[in-house]
Amino acid sequence: MDPQRCTRRDFSSSADASVESVDTGESQSEYCPCKMEMTIDQRREEREERAKRRARLKEEVNAIIKMSRTPLRDIVRDLVLPHLPVKTLLRFRAVSSEWKHLISPPIFRHFQSRTHRTASGIFRSLLPGVQGYFPFDPLAGGIPDPFLSFLPMSPPFAVIASSNGLLCCAAFRNLYFVCNPSTSEWARLPLPPEHLFLEEHAGFSVEALVFEPSLHNLEENYVLVRSYQIFDDISCVYGFQIFSSETRVWRTSSEVCATEKFIESSGVSAGGAAYWRTTMQTVVSYDPATDSCCAIPWPLGDDPDAEWQLGEINGRLCCTCVTDDAVQVYALAPPDQWDLLASIQIVAGEGEDDGEEGSAPPVFRRRPRPLRFQSREPEVLLWESERLVGLDIVSRRLREAYVAPDQPWISPYADYVPHISTFARVFPV
Known part of the structure; x- marks a missing residue:
């Protein structure tokens, strides 16, 4: 036998033994069968994981091939x-x-209404009782009739609430219409019970429209919730009236809410419930499904200078609070606690530019006003110097639309209603 070959074999064997000793962290004399079994199990898990990855990759490739062959x-x-x-x-x-x-087809319109959940623009009063619509993008978000002249009533009337593509319009003596301004479909609601007609409160709007497009419900039912003052001489006790497009009748809830005055046209919907602001800085909710109401404090406690509005982001009730320094956005979480989602600077310093698309952080020349909002995206609506601003609180990007300037007779909040342009259907009542 060749001595050199023996030497190389011995050296190779000793090197392999050394490597094995280093890999296992112990000498051959300390060999443990349990640790060898653990290594085998780990290898088996790795093989199974590789097999799963290959299966997923194969499915993706097959899907791409199928897509390439689709007409x-x-x-x-x-x-x-x-x-x-x-x-x-x-x-x-x-x-x-x-x-x-x-x-x-209705199935296409239903699916399209579920894919669009971002505000297209706002409705607001141009003259007393005359509505106008201002879109972010006139080409994509415009509507055929921005003055809603297709409704079978003459001005004055007001757009008081909206929800996922539908509008609620009100005229004198509790005459309500629900419509889709993108398709000009409308339905006139029956009058509420006569004993709730109060002359001194005929112009007080405390309604909220609740519309949640369902994946399995092509009829797309909506609910109008109306809060009313129960006693003429007591202004702090409110009841609720509910109209459902499914039953096509009004019903009166047994729930009663004791609070200060509801703020006009502050009603929003989120997660199937209706919400309003009150003058005592609380949020009142009513859930038509459970026939229950409650009141919770607003996020900022004792801050008397902040302006605030309610809205919905991806099904959650949110609140935009604007102070002298920042826009703060909160989301309601159980049990009735407000989580801070974002706090964004709003006032530009000297030499700074206005927030443009892609800039961070966005800033404003003067303190904006919060508006009601609804979106699947994390976007809130603000009003600043004849500008409607959509602010994405995550990316800090801005969308803007020019709106006619404020008039002395326009109230700070009641005349701004967000709208989402969809094919949502309105069935006759």
Whole structure:
């Protein structure tokens, strides 16, 4: 036998033994079968994990291959059309009978109304009793009739509440209409019970519209909740009246809320419930599903100078509070606690520019005013110097729309109602 070959074999064997000793952290004399079994189990888990990754990758590749073989017409129908704004889809219906057939069915309109959950603009009064609409994007978020002249009533009337594409309009003596301004569909609600007609409170709006598009409900029922003062001589006791498009009748709740005056046109909906602000800086909620109400304090406690408004972000009730220094956004969490989502500087210093898209942090030249809002995205609405501003509290990006300047007769809050442009259907009552 060759001595050199023996030497190399011995050296290789000793090196392998040394490496094995280093890898295991112990000498061969300290060998433990339990630790060898753990190593085998770990290897088996690694093999199983690699097999799962390969299976997932195979599914993704098969999905890509299937998508590449899908006709372009089906891709446009399933992935493009439902995400287009209503104004564009209404124009596309005139392209051909096939496109009209794709866009007109209720199932398509229902799906499109679920994909659009971001504010398109706001309604506000141009003259007493005359409404106007101001979109962020006139091409994508515009509506055919911004003055709502399709409604079968003459001014004066007011847009008092909105929810996920639907508007509630009110005229004299509790005459209510629910409509979709993007499609000009409307329904006149029956009058509430006569014993609630109070002349001295005929112009007091304390309504909230609750509309939550359901995945499995094509009829898309909505609820109008009306809070009313029970006694003429006692201004701190309120009851609730509820109209449901499913039952098509009004009912009076047995719940009673003792609080100070509800703030006009502060009603919003979130998670299927109605909410209002009060003059004692509390939030009153009413849940039509459980027929229950409660009152909780607002987030900032004893700060008398902050302005605040309620809204909804992705199904959660939120509150925008504006102080001299910052915009603070809170979300309600159980049990009736406010979580701070963002605190953003609002006043620009000398030499600073206004917040443009992509800049951080956004700033304003003067203190803005919070508005009611509703969106699936983390966006709140603000009003500053004839500008409607949509502020994303995560990315700090801004959207802007020019709105006619304030008039002396316009109240600070009642004339600004957010709107989401969708194909949400309004069934006759």
